[in-house]
Amino acid sequence: MGLAIAVVGAGPSGIYAVQRLLRSEDVTRVDVLESLPAPYGLLRYGVAADHPKTKTVSRALARAFEDERVRFFGNVHVGRDVSREDLLEHYDAVIYATGARYDRDLGIPGEELAGSLGAAHFVAWYSGHPDVLKPADWHGTSTLVVVGAGNVALDVSRISLQPRKLLESTDMPREVVDELDHELTDVHLLCRRGPEHVKFTRVELAELLELPDVRIVLHTDPAALAEQEGHPREVATNLRLFREAYAHWDGNNDHPRKTMHFHFWTTPQRIEGEMSVTGVDVLTAPPGGPVTEGRIDAQAVIRAIGYRGEPIPGLPFDPDRCLIPNDEGEVAGTAGREYVTGWIKRGPTGVIGTNKGDAAETAERLLENLGSAGSGTPTRPDLADKLEASGHPAVDWARWDRIRAAEDALGAEHGAATVKLADREAMLRAAFDTD
């Protein structure tokens, strides 16, 4: 007798929850159900391809699947391939770690035009997410406007400005590299507030400001970059980086191929164009004025203003915070059987490491509530039998290894360590060896 637990979502938070659950002897089975044929969530489909070091966290996460109590069911979407009711029948408890993979909207006219898209869409596409289509025709885009003042806005800007040679060394699908090999010359980043308010982290900001062959233009009075007494360390560091960039480029006669523009206190008012984007009307309103209106001619606009999670049918949902309301991970009204962790629990904030403590809190709450009371194997029916009877091709860990091997082989063909397969059918062919 012991607990049988389902974890829905194999992103960082789901796997951290598994790791914490395994420390309890009361847990006899943990099944991880993942919509994609691949694990790791935004670590694989969000963390930028030119940050391979961050992605090595996957090695530590993979160890959870070495425990014989854990099984991976990739290519299984909860809500389509199995229902919430199925989970409640097959498991003592369920932890939802489904993340937040959709974009928030700006709510301004023109947002629906071709060439206007959300960062979640753009990032998922350049990361080779198999369910995401090419978001825009990138060729012919010379100017891109990015809206947002967080690290995702930096990622999107940096990836757009990186030279082809660098992208070719990453795991990016080759069709993405070809598409991003465009004539882009200018990226305009619109930050709603001032340089002291941006949410950029030091390393990411420095990386963008130091991109080779990219001129930095700060559209601001240099006095706005001065450090004030009482500024926290991160703010002081960002201001110093901006000042250094300003000093380097002010009056500099080098002519780099590309330019990165920072606009502070600037918001988009309207996206212009008939069928597709031709420009963005902006309003700049620094404290103390003057307020100015302007237009940036552009062929694409990416809003990086936040991700949002999706409701899970049958569970409560907070539409403003885009999360499932919970008490230390426990979802109210579920008799202690349903839990959440990660971005769907606390909203779309925090780095990978933040999910570790968050997942531990959820797992501990579950173990406290259920202790050894679960019926566990063999009394609960096995979901594997149900999936097999339905003929659904679930990808287990050995099959995921085959996908990885196919991606490594593709990488070898292209002179990179690995290159992602971005097509679900191709992933399944590799998994089931039907090529």
Ligand SMILES: Cc1cc2nc3c(=O)[nH]c(=O)nc-3n(C[C@H](O)[C@H](O)[C@H](O)COP(=O)(O)OP(=O)(O)OC[C@H]3O[C@@H](n4cnc5c(N)ncnc54)[C@H](O)[C@@H]3O)c2cc1C
């Ligand atoms: C663009 C971007 C870049 C980032 N870069 C960094 C970085 O460089 N460093 C860093 O530390 N952090 C970074 N982060 C933050 C980090 O990715 C998150 O903290 C972390 O991924 C959140 O983990 P999660 O498990 O809650 O969600 P996710 O990683 O989104 O995982 C959720 C998983 O659930 C699956 N799923 C969803 N619905 C279902 C369903 N119905 N059935 C089955 N499976 C389902 C999804 O397919 C996904 O695999 C970045 C985030 C973004 C958006």
